[in-house]
Amino acid sequence: MSVSGGQPSLRPDAQRNRNRILTTARELLREPGDLRLNAVARASGVGQGTLYRHFPTREALLAAVYERDVAELVAAAPDLLATRTPVEALAAWFERVGAYARVKRDVFAALEAATWRDLADHSLGPIGDAVELILRAGRSDGSIRDDVQARDVIVLISWLSRLDDDELDARGPVLLAVLVDGLRAPRPTSAVAER
Structure with a gap:
């Protein structure tokens, strides 16, 4: 796979x-x-x-559904960066992560453990690359903290696939917004004093 x-x-x-x-x-x-x-x-x-x-097989279909979602999620990162600031791109990409989390949860629930572990292992690299692309752009323009790595973000968003639909709908957007705010680079004190 x-x-x-x-x-x-x-x-x-x-x-x-x-x-x-x-x-x-x-x-x-x-x-x-x-x-x-x-x-x-x-x-x-x-x-x-x-x-x-x-x-x-049913497993081949489920794996393909998951792989297509991963591919679409990964492809969204450079597209979003082309038209938005890094922080805006990250926030928009996180919106897509919510939909991806539903598919991941449903596919993994329907597959045997060995199969879904293999799928998860193979998706971490491309998803990490997409996150890193956005983080790098934000580090470059000073809008995203420079002490956060892609793996940190993946660990933080991994909880989404554990939520049921109602909780994902209710809490997901708020929690992802909190994450985006936490990833923003701190503003220099002089900028705060000028307000």
Whole structure:
């Protein structure tokens, strides 16, 4: 299993089917009970044969759902930095972390321990790189503390996947805002005195 998305190139119609299956599976993960492949195929509007060509097992489908979420989360970091300040990019990236945490929790709950540990191990590098990209930009412009490393941020946000949906909705945004504020570089005392 690779979070790098190392899949062979697909025909456009096959890629559309794969994307539709992954999107549907991600949505169905939120529903109670086990994720069933025939329900995913039906809700995706594809035949079971098409689903099995892309994902021969339920575990392969769940792993792909998780890997796609990781890839989208990682890809968001440079995009956000291109249009926002580092602190604004970090805050916006944390909003995406909340959605990622739900998927991670649901996928890992549905997989055997050995499989989800492998997925988690493979995602730490790319996610850490995305966090470091934002932190480095903030350190460079002086807006983010220079004593915080990507691993520190990952440890702090890891609790999100342990929350149920209601608590994640209620507490997640506030706690992530507190984290963003804690990552801001302290303002020089002279700037505070000038106010």
